[in-house]
Amino acid sequence: MGSMSRSIRRKKQLAEKKAAKKRLKKLQHAIDKMPDHCGSCGKTAEPDEDTSQLDWHVEIDQDSNVKLTCPKCKGGE
Numbered sequence: 696m697g698s699m700s701r702s703i704r705r706k707k708q709l710a711e712k713k714a715a716k717k718r719l720k721k722l723q724h725a726i727d728k729m730p731d732h733c734g735s736c737g738k739t740a741e742p743d744e745d746t747s748q749l750d751w752h753v754e755i756d757q758d759s760n761v762k763l764t765c766p767k768c769k770g771g772e
């Protein structure tokens with residue numbers, strides 16, 4: 696029985712891997728049309744600015760529309 700449950704787990708892992716790949720593809724597509732400014736205040740996301748872009752909040756809706764929120768607006772919520 697041990698080997699059987701292992702194969703089931705493997706199948707599950709494969710399915711998760713596939714799903715992750717799908718998500719990644721969707722994410723890449725979303726990044727392609729990612730806005731370069733905050734959706735709330737319109738502040739442009741400058742890569743060489745003090746605030747790291749990593750601090751920006753990225754939201755992706757079901758239609759793969761990306762919404763950027765700067766750290767300031769994100770903090771105000």
Ligand SMILES: [Zn+2]
Nearest residue numbers: 733736765768
């Ligand atoms: Zn903002």
